[in-house]
Amino acid sequence: MSIPLQPAIARLETPRQSGFLSSLSRIPGIGIAGIKAFFAGQRYIGAILPLVILGLWQASSSFGWIEPVFLPAPLKVVQAFWYMLTRQDLLMDIRASVFIIAQAFVYGTLLGVGLGFAAGLSRPVELFFGGTINTLRHIPTVAWIPLIVVWLGLGAPAKIVVLTKSIFIPVFLNTLQAIRGVDHNFIELAQALKLSRRQLIRRVIFPAIVPVVMITLRYSVGLSWALVVVAEGISGLEGLGFLIFRAQNLLMTDQLLVCMVLIGLIGYGLDRLLYLTQRRLLRWQRGFGGSYA
Amino acid sequence: MLEVRGVTRRFGDFTAIEDTNLSVREGEFITIVGASGCGKTTLLRLIAGLDQDYTGEIALRGQRIAGTSLERGIVFQEPRLLPWLTLWDNVAIALDNAPLSPSAKKEAIAAQIALVGLTGFEQAYPAALSGGMAQRAAIARALVGHPSILLFDEPLGALDAITRMRLQEELLRIWQHEGVSMILVTHDVEEAVFLSQSIVVMDSHPGHVTANIVVDLPFPRDRSSAEFGAVRREVFGALHDNAAVKPPEIEYLI
Ligand SMILES: Nc1ncnc2c1ncn2[C@@H]1O[C@H](COP(=O)(O)OP(=O)(O)O)[C@@H](O)[C@H]1O
Ligand SMILES: [Mg+2]
Numbered sequence: 001m002s003i004p005l006q007p008a009i010a011r012l013e014t015p016r017q018s019g020f021l022s023s024l025s026r027i028p029g030i031g032i033a034g035i036k037a038f039f040a041g042q043r044y045i046g047a048i049l050p051l052v053i054l055g056l057w058q059a060s061s062s063f064g065w066i067e068p069v070f071l072p073a074p075l076k077v078v079q080a081f082w083y084m085l086t087r088q089d090l091l092m093d094i095r096a097s098v099f100i101i102a103q104a105f106v107y108g109t110l111l112g113v114g115l116g117f118a119a120g121l122s123r124p125v126e127l128f129f130g131g132t133i134n135t136l137r138h139i140p141t142v143a144w145i146p147l148i149v150v151w152l153g154l155g156a157p158a159k160i161v162v163l164t165k166s167i168f169i170p171v172f173l174n175t176l177q178a179i180r181g182v183d184h185n186f187i188e189l190a191q192a193l194k195l196s197r198r199q200l201i202r203r204v205i206f207p208a209i210v211p212v213v214m215i216t217l218r219y220s221v222g223l224s225w226a227l228v229v230v231a232e233g234i235s236g237l238e239g240l241g242f243l244i245f246r247a248q249n250l251l252m253t254d255q256l257l258v259c260m261v262l263i264g265l266i267g268y269g270l271d272r273l274l275y276l277t278q279r280r281l282l283r284w285q286r287g288f289g290g291s292y293a
Numbered sequence: 294m295l296e297v298r299g300v301t302r303r304f305g306d307f308t309a310i311e312d313t314n315l316s317v318r319e320g321e322f323i324t325i326v327g328a329s330g331c332g333k334t335t336l337l338r339l340i341a342g343l344d345q346d347y348t349g350e351i352a353l354r355g356q357r358i359a360g361t362s363l364e365r366g367i368v369f370q371e372p373r374l375l376p377w378l379t380l381w382d383n384v385a386i387a388l389d390n391a392p393l394s395p396s397a398k399k400e401a402i403a404a405q406i407a408l409v410g411l412t413g414f415e416q417a418y419p420a421a422l423s424g425g426m427a428q429r430a431a432i433a434r435a436l437v438g439h440p441s442i443l444l445f446d447e448p449l450g451a452l453d454a455i456t457r458m459r460l461q462e463e464l465l466r467i468w469q470h471e472g473v474s475m476i477l478v479t480h481d482v483e484e485a486v487f488l489s490q491s492i493v494v495m496d497s498h499p500g501h502v503t504a505n506i507v508v509d510l511p512f513p514r515d516r517s518s519a520e521f522g523a524v525r526r527e528v529f530g531a532l533h534d535n536a537a538v539k540p541p542e543i544e545y546l547i
Contacts, residue, residue: 188343192361195390284377284420
C-alpha cells in the first residue's frame with residue numbers, strides 16, 4: 001500500500017537533501033565541510049601548494065624580506081619572461097633544449113629497448129654487452145660531457161650523444177631484467193599454444209615488459225632533462241641551461257628564475273606525456289589507486 | 294586413442310613417476326586422483342608435450358608425442374590468462390596459427406565463449422574476471438582449436454565449492470557437446486566420481502598407478518545416490534590402501 005508513495009517521497013527529498021547542500025559544500029571556503037569538499041574535489045588539490053609558494057614569494061618582495069637581487073618580485077620575473085620572449089631568442093633556446101631531449105629520448109629508447117631485447121632473447125648477446133654496459137653505467141653522464149664535446153664540439157650533437165647514453169643505459173638494463181623476469185608459466189602457455197618465437201615476443205614478452213620500460217622511461221627522461229641543463233651550462237651557446245648560467249654570471253636573477261620555472265614546467269610536461277602514454281598502454285593493469293579505507 | 298606405456302620420469306636421482314601406464318579411449322572422460330606430490334602434474338605435462346625428458350612410450354592415435362600440439366589442449370591449475378589481453382583475445386590467441394579464415398575464427402571464438410557462458414564479457418580484461426570466470430575463459434581457450442583430447446590439471450582446485458560444482462556440471466556439458474576425450478587431474482574424489490567414466494588412482498614414492506576404477510553410472514549423476522556413494526567408497530578405499538586416507542563422513546541433504 002505504501003509502495004506507490006515511495007517515488008513521490010524520493011522526488012521531494014532528493015533536490016533538497018543532496019542537491020542544495022552538496023552544491024553549497026562544493027563552494028570552497030564554506031566551513032569545515034567546504035574545505036573537506038575542496039580536498040575531496042582532488043582535481044584542484046595540486047594547485048594549492050604552487051599558489052602558496054607564489055603568495056610567499058610575492059609577500060617576501062612586497063615586505064622586503066629578501067633583496068630583489070636575490071629574489072626579484074614575481075611581476076619582475078613575468079616582465080623578464082616577456083622581454084626574453086620578444087627581445088631575445090627565448091623560443092629558440094627552448095626549442096634547442098627540447099630538441100636535444102626529444103632526440104636523445106628517441107635514440108636512447110630505441111637503442112635501449114632494441115639491445116635489451118636482443119640481450120634478453122639471447123644469452124650470447126647478453127654476455128657480449130652485459131659486462132661492458134654494466135661498467136660504463138658507473139661513469140656519470142656529466143663525466144662524459146667534456147670528452148664528447150672535445151670530439152663533437154659545442155653544438156647539439158655532443159649533447160644528444162651524451163643524453164642518448166644516459167637514457168639508453170637504464171632502459172637497456174631494465175628491459176633485459178624485465179625479460180628475464182617474465183613469468184615462466186606464460187612461456188609454457190605459449191608453448192602449449194604453439195606460438196612461434198615472433199608471436200611469443202609480440203604477444204607475451206613485449207606486453208609483459210611494458211610496465212617496467214615505461215617506468216624506466218619516465219625516470220630516465222626526468223633525469224636526462226636535468227642533464228640537458230647541466231650540459232648546456234657546461235658547454236653550449238644556446239638552450240635553457242646556457243641561459244641560466246649566463247644569467248647567473250650577469251646576476252640577472254629575474255632571467256634565472258624565468259629559466260628555472262620553464263625548466264620545471266617543461267619537465268613536468270614531458271613526464272605528463274609519458275604518464276598519459278603509460279596509462280593508455282597499461283589499461284589492463286589494475287593496481288593500487290591510493291585510497292584504502 | 295591415448296596410450297601411456299611404461300613411462301618413467303626422473304629429476305636427477307629423484308623418480309617422480311615410474312613405469313606408469315594409462316589409456317584413454319576416443320571420447321572418454323578419465324580422472325586421475327592421488328595425493329599431492331604423486332606425480333599427477335608430471336604425468337600430465339608429459340602427455341601435453343611440455344616435458345619430453347622421459348623413458349617409455351606416449352602415443353596419441355598411434356603417433357608418438359613429440360612436443361606440444363593443438364591436438365592436446367591444456368588447462369592449468371591457475372587460469373593463466375594473459376593480463377594484457379581481453380577475454381576475447383585470450384581465447385583468440387589459441388587460433389593465431391589455425392588455418393582458418395578470419396570470419397571462421399571469429400565464429401569459433403564467439404561460439405566457444407558462449408559455450409562457457411561468458412558472452413558479454415569479451416572485452417573484459419582478466420583483472421576484472423572472477424576466479425570462476427577466468428577458469429572458464431581458460432577452458433574456452435583450450436577448446437577453441439577443437440583438440441582431440443583435453444588435459445586438466447586440477448582446474449577447479451582453487452575455486453569455492455559452489456562455483457566448483459557449477460563448473461563440474463559445465464565440464465560435463467562441454468564434454469557431451471564436444472565429444473572430446475578428457476583427462477582431469479584432481480584431488481577431489483567426489484569430483485572424479487561425478488565426472489569420469491574411469492578413475493586412475495595414483496600413489497607416490499615413486500609415482501605410479503595403483504588402481505583403475507570404472508564408474509559405470511549414467512550421466513548426470515546424483516551425488517546423493519547410493520551407487521554414487523559406493524563408487525566414492527571404492528575410490529577412497531584405493532587411496533586408503535596407498536596411505537591412511539579415510540572417507541569423510543558426508544551426508545547430502547539434497
Ligand atoms: N622440475 C622438477 N624438478 C624436480 N622435482 C620435480 C620437478 N617437478 C616435479 N618434481 C617432483 O616430482 C614429484 C611429483 O610432482 P607433481 O607431478 O607436481 O605432483 P602432483 O601434481 O601429483 O602434486 C614431487 O615430489 C615434485 O617435487
Ligand atoms: Mg600438481
